[in-house]
Amino acid sequence: MNDHLSGYALALGDDALVAAQRTGEWIASAPQIEEDVALGNIALDLLGQARSLLTYAGSLEAPQRSEDDLAYFRDAAEFRNVLLVERPRGDFGAAMARALVLATYLGELYERLRTSTDEMLAGIAAKAVKEVAYHRDHATMWVLRLGDGTEESHARMQAGLDAEWPYVDELFDSSYVDPRLVDAGVAIDPSGMREPFDARVGDVLAQATLQLPAVRAAEGGGREGRHTEHLRELLADMQGLARAHPGATW
């Protein structure tokens, strides 16, 4: 059972870690300095969630692994994140489309995980749920303004949404969660979150005069370690320093 719990925490932790790194890439590249700070804050929230989840996942393994072992010394094929979070940065419209999808999904997930029978997961979720509520608000503000803005902002926001939407289905694929964990009230079956997710995102898109993309789902596989080239590039950047100087500390 511990194997499955560890794998569950690892998958959620990898989602948060890769999303944090990708979001952090905006620092010094956002449209304005205030947005650099906003995205920096969001990236740090996600990094905090990743640290808690990875520390917990590693503590359940035998032999145990630290958060740093898991973050810096695994190769792409050992990562269990969904493909959405490793998507290339793209323009600001694509980034806000991804941010809205991720924050809405994480909001539904953490809201349910707060009452997990696993105290550690419940505690992590209780802290994270407030953080992702703000992330969702931030992304919503931008999607509304860009979608219902100028002709160019509308076109680019819609294009960003169309590009990211094929990666939505994978978020709700429950095949990576052991049904016994769900039965025990430890883990959340993500397929049950699809309806409220669609309703929330649908509201925002309608207000923003954007169309729900009618696109085919991309092939998933992130939860089994089948990743795109984009993750390898992201990891090279994120892991380079730690691997060049193993064991280095501040």
Next chain:
Amino acid sequence: MPDRRDWPLFEVFVRSRRGLSHAHVGSLHAPDAQMALRNARDVYTRRQEGVSLWVVEAAAITASSPEEKDAFFDPAGDKIYRHPTFYDIPEGVEHL
């Protein structure tokens, strides 16, 4: 939305805790007031500096002019009777 170089300037006020007044902490640019409020949250309350935020478009503030400083403020200079310093404070009163 106007070009971001034309985004208006907003002045930011933070109330650091209940019972205190909002105090001016700085300014920032934003496309509108709602975004300014969020930017202010991110820029000025990252370290738990406050429990409430106000943003005001800088153009909406009417300020006293430096040229009028003498007429505005100097006449109060010699009117010491406006200060409550002529009372004997009874012994044992701490908060007066």
